[in-house]
Amino acid sequence: MSLHFAIAAVVSLVGALLAVTQANILHAVFGLAIALVGVAGVFFTLDSPFVAIMEVLIYVGGIAVTMIFAVMLSSVSNPKERESAGRRLLAALVAVAFFVGGALVIAHADFGPGKKLPPSAWGLEQVGRDLLGRFNLAFETLSIVLLLAIVGAIVIVRKESAMPANADEEAS
Amino acid sequence: MTLEGALLLGLMLFSLGLYAVLARRNLIGILIGIELMLNAANINFLAFNYFIPTDPAVAQIIVLVVIGLAAAEAAIALAIILKLYRQRNSVDVDAMQLLRSTGAEASNE
Amino acid sequence: MSSTSIGLVLLGAPLMAFFVALVVFRKNHLAAMMTVLLSGAATCASAVFLLATKGGTPAEQASRAWIHAGGTSIEFGILLDGKTLIMGTVVSVITLCVQVYSLSYMSHDPGRGRFFAFLALFEWAMLSFVYSPSLMQTFVFWELVGLSSFFLIGFWYRKPSAIAAAKKAFIMTRIGDVGLFIGLILLFQTAHTLDIQTLNTMSVATGNFDSGRIELITLLLFVGIVGKSAQFPLHTWLPDAMEGPTPVSALLHSATMVAAGVFLFARFHPLFMQAELTLTVVLCVATFTAVLSSTMAMVASDMKRVFAYSSISQLGFMLMGLGAGSLFAGYFHLTTHAIFKALLFLCAGAFIHEYGTNDTVAIGRAGARKLRVITLGLIIGGGALAGFPLLAGFFSKELIIHSLHDKPLFLAGAYLASFMTAYYTFRVIFLVVFPNQDSAVQVEEPPADSHDDHHSSSLPLHAPILLLTVGAIAVGWFGDSIASVLGLVAYHPSLPEMAPAIGVALGGILIAWFDFGRKSAPQTGFISKLAPLHTLFKNGWYLDVIYKKLFVGAAQAVAGLLFGTENHVLDKASDMLGQGTLTIGETTGKAQSGRLPLYIGLAALCFSGAIIALGLEMMR
Numbered sequence: 059m060s061l062h063f064a065i066a067a068v069v070s071l072v073g074a075l076l077a078v079t080q081a082n083i084l085h086a087v088f089g090l091a092i093a094l095v096g097v098a099g100v101f102f103t104l105d106s107p108f109v110a111i112m113e114v115l116i117y118v119g120g121i122a123v124t125m126i127f128a129v130m131l132s133s134v135s136n137p138k139e140r141e142s143a144g145r146r147l148l149a150a151l152v153a154v155a156f157f158v159g160g161a162l163v164i165a166h167a168d169f170g171p172g173k174k175l176p177p178s179a180w181g182l183e184q185v186g187r188d189l190l191g192r193f194n195l196a197f198e199t200l201s202i203v204l205l206l207a208i209v210g211a212i213v214i215v216r217k218e219s220a221m222p223a224n225a226d227e228e229a230s
Numbered sequence: 231m232t233l234e235g236a237l238l239l240g241l242m243l244f245s246l247g248l249y250a251v252l253a254r255r256n257l258i259g260i261l262i263g264i265e266l267m268l269n270a271a272n273i274n275f276l277a278f279n280y281f282i283p284t285d286p287a288v289a290q291i292i293v294l295v296v297i298g299l300a301a302a303e304a305a306i307a308l309a310i311i312l313k314l315y316r317q318r319n320s321v322d323v324d325a326m327q328l329l330r331s332t333g334a335e336a337s338n339e
Numbered sequence: 340m341s342s343t344s345i346g347l348v349l350l351g352a353p354l355m356a357f358f359v360a361l362v363v364f365r366k367n368h369l370a371a372m373m374t375v376l377l378s379g380a381a382t383c384a385s386a387v388f389l390l391a392t393k394g395g396t397p398a399e400q401a402s403r404a405w406i407h408a409g410g411t412s413i414e415f416g417i418l419l420d421g422k423t424l425i426m427g428t429v430v431s432v433i434t435l436c437v438q439v440y441s442l443s444y445m446s447h448d449p450g451r452g453r454f455f456a457f458l459a460l461f462e463w464a465m466l467s468f469v470y471s472p473s474l475m476q477t478f479v480f481w482e483l484v485g486l487s488s489f490f491l492i493g494f495w496y497r498k499p500s501a502i503a504a505a506k507k508a509f510i511m512t513r514i515g516d517v518g519l520f521i522g523l524i525l526l527f528q529t530a531h532t533l534d535i536q537t538l539n540t541m542s543v544a545t546g547n548f549d550s551g552r553i554e555l556i557t558l559l560l561f562v563g564i565v566g567k568s569a570q571f572p573l574h575t576w577l578p579d580a581m582e583g584p585t586p587v588s589a590l591l592h593s594a595t596m597v598a599a600g601v602f603l604f605a606r607f608h609p610l611f612m613q614a615e616l617t618l619t620v621v622l623c624v625a626t627f628t629a630v631l632s633s634t635m636a637m638v639a640s641d642m643k644r645v646f647a648y649s650s651i652s653q654l655g656f657m658l659m660g661l662g663a664g665s666l667f668a669g670y671f672h673l674t675t676h677a678i679f680k681a682l683l684f685l686c687a688g689a690f691i692h693e694y695g696t697n698d699t700v701a702i703g704r705a706g707a708r709k710l711r712v713i714t715l716g717l718i719i720g721g722g723a724l725a726g727f728p729l730l731a732g733f734f735s736k737e738l739i740i741h742s743l744h745d746k747p748l749f750l751a752g753a754y755l756a757s758f759m760t761a762y763y764t765f766r767v768i769f770l771v772v773f774p775n776q777d778s779a780v781q782v783e784e785p786p787a788d789s790h791d792d793h794h795s796s797s798l799p800l801h802a803p804i805l806l807l808t809v810g811a812i813a814v815g816w817f818g819d820s821i822a823s824v825l826g827l828v829a830y831h832p833s834l835p836e837m838a839p840a841i842g843v844a845l846g847g848i849l850i851a852w853f854d855f856g857r858k859s860a861p862q863t864g865f866i867s868k869l870a871p872l873h874t875l876f877k878n879g880w881y882l883d884v885i886y887k888k889l890f891v892g893a894a895q896a897v898a899g900l901l902f903g904t905e906n907h908v909l910d911k912a913s914d915m916l917g918q919g920t921l922t923i924g925e926t927t928g929k930a931q932s933g934r935l936p937l938y939i940g941l942a943a944l945c946f947s948g949a950i951i952a953l954g955l956e957m958m959r
Contacts (some may be wrong), residue, residue: 162954
């Protein structure tokens with residue numbers, strides 16, 4: 059089990075490193091996809107296969123692909139230009155400071171004794187019941203949010219002028 | 231595999247995401263950082279629920295909701311990025327400074 | 340008809356005439372004039388009738404409450420006692436004379452309808468003041484009298500000097516009125532009644548007042564009197580008030596309005612009699628004023644100004660008599676002075692109207708003696724003023740001097756003032772009667788700019804002058820009647836007692852003859868040989884200049900200080916506040932760089948710091 063977790067963790071970390079360091083934004087999106095697959099693996103090792111599958115489906119299959127489309131649609135003039143070294147250094151300092159602080163807290167926190175739940179309480183069936191039972195409101199709200207997001211995204215990207223096709227093509 | 235290990239992984243992912251948000255000039259790069267941070271949070275939720283359960287499967291549901299919200303957020307964010315690109319021919323966050331203080335009013339007087 | 344309803348006619352007629360003349364007959368001057376004249380005649384007749392029927396009987400009062408408040412009611416009405424009957428008669432008779440006179444004098448003035456309306460307003464205010472039974476009515480009409488005086492002095496409102504004089508008169512009397520108002524409030528607060536008759540029965544002895552309080556009240560009332568009756572130091576407005584039409588000078592600024600102050604003193608005579616300190620102050624101020632203004636009258640070249648200074652001096656005389664304790668002396672002089680001073684002003688007005696100049700010398704050289712009736716009026720009136728034996732002023736002045744017999748200092752002042760009075764009066768008379776084209780004196784006053792060639796019909800001009808001339812001769816013999824109306828017994832000084840005063844008056848006339856009357860007289864006066872004194876008198880002891888320097892200068896200095904504070908301190912401060920806010924805004928605005936990564940980075944940094952602190956804390 060630990061081995062699986064370690065592999066998944068390493069995959070996700072490598073992917074994340076790629077995602078944040080690659081100068082080419084397209085490569086960064088690929089890095090993100092790798093990281094997300096690694097995270098899905100972690101979810102799997104945490105006994106949550108359904109969530110892991112959803113992670114892969116939605117993130118890797120949906121979001122990352124959409125990003126790739128977006129990158130391709132917004133062809134930046136100089137996509138390979140790196141940010142200045144000073145900027146990256148400062149950002150790294152902040153991030154490291156955050157990491158150090160977090161690590162200190164984790165290292166010294168007392169989480170108490172863990173205990174395992176029976177698999178039935180952790181299984182897919184339980185998730186389904188809860189999702190449509192106890193947490194039905196969150197579920198339904200989420201569906202409305204998604205609908206609004208889709209409509210909103212269309213409205214935002216839509217051309218202002220009602221003018222026809224050639225303007226459309228020009229933009230894309 | 232321990233709780234601390236999972237939390238540390240989450241922390242690392244979050245730090246990398248933070249780094250991306252701060253260092254990237256490309257708006258899509260920033261969005262990538264945000265997605266990483268969201269996933270770091272997801273890992274934490276699951277890890278806590280897995281190792282110190284107080285409620286049977288609530289973390290999985292939270293993660294599902296977060297994934298859904300992330301999808302919505304990404305859709306909107308990408309739409310805005312596209313719109314900005316069309317208007318200003320740029321996705322550089324440093325160029326998005328329309329609301330900055332210029333001191334123009336003071337110099338007029 | 341009861342005396343109350345006659346009183347209603349008396350007070351109502353001028354008010355109605357005022358409104359009718361001002362509102363209905365705005366354009367129709369003749370109708371306005373006739374309305375006012377009719378009302379004047381009605382008022383005069385009522386006043387004389389009241390005097391004839393009520394004189395000597397106990398006081399009668401009729402009033403209606405206007406407001407009831409807190410146990411006190413503010414009453415308006417009329418009070419008929421000796422003082423009001425005499426004063427009311429004097430006021431209404433002289434008003435009628437002046438109105439008749441104005442028919443001719445103002446006959447070509449484009450604003451004569453308005454002029455008559457204001458005369459009616461003045462008459463109403465003055466009579467309401469005189470017949471007032473309560474403090475409130477007294478004060479209200481005291482102020483209305485001042486207001487109508489303001490209107491009439493500034494009647495020729497296109498003339499800047501007239502406007503300035505009107506403002507000056509209004510403001511100077513206002514200074515006194517503040518004192519009066521405070522005094523009246525204190526009086527009411529102490530006595531808890533507004534009724535004048537009740538007030539006059541109160542005294543320290545009956546425990547209504549303590550002696551300090553009554554000194555304070557009477558002093559404050561005297562401040563008001565000083566303002567209204569043009570006593571030193573508030574006298575400077577009266578000579579300037581001569582800018583108004585001459586009938587106004589005759590009516591308001593010699594005979595009636597300025598006498599309102601003296602009347603107020605007489606009104607509250609019982610109260611003043613209880614205030615030793617105030618009486619001393621009154622005597623000092625009155626004597627000093629009488630002497631001071633006489634010196635100015637000796638050198639004034641403007642005929643009206645001579646008489647104006649003379650009015651101030653004679654008002655001082657009245658106050659001396661009243662202050663010395665003789666109500667009858669002061670009141671008698673008030674009556675006689677009103678008649679002969681009105682006469683003198685009407686004569687002066689006739690000369691000025693005829694020859695278009697105010698300068699006595701110029702009037703004389705132009706042949707004024709040819710206007711025989713007017714010259715006669717001038718001589719009789721002047722004689723009465725100078726205290727020439729057997730004329731009106733002689734008797735009253737004798738009484739005043741007699742009342743001062745135990746106060747040598749003030750007696751000396753009175754002799755000095757009456758000597759100068761005789762001198763300057765006959766200076767004017769001799770300059771008019773014996774003009775000398777070759778004498779050394781210069782014409783100083785410029786010709787009046789408002790002169791026109793309309794020489795007025797003689798009857799309305801002469802009738803009042805003749806009437807008043809007869810009055811100036813006769814009134815002096817009615818001392819006993821006046822005393823009996825007042826409820827007093829007249830004192831008749833014996834001839835030896837009168838001798839010094841007669842001598843002083845005749846001496847003054849003699850020197851005037853030597854300076855102005857005899858052939859080849861220099862006609863410059865002995866004062867002009869003492870150049871500095873002459874200049875000092877001529878400029879009214881520089882009091883106007885001093886006031887200007889002192890009060891106007893001080894006010895301007897304060898204003899300048901405030902202006903400077905406003906400009907350099909407050910304005911600067913608020914400017915700096917605004918500028919500072921802008922600068923702070925600009926400075927802090929720079930933090931709003933619009934650079935999102937910076938914002939997030941700073942937030943994250945702070946958060947990192949917090950977590951590190953938390954972690955270090957948990958390490959312990």
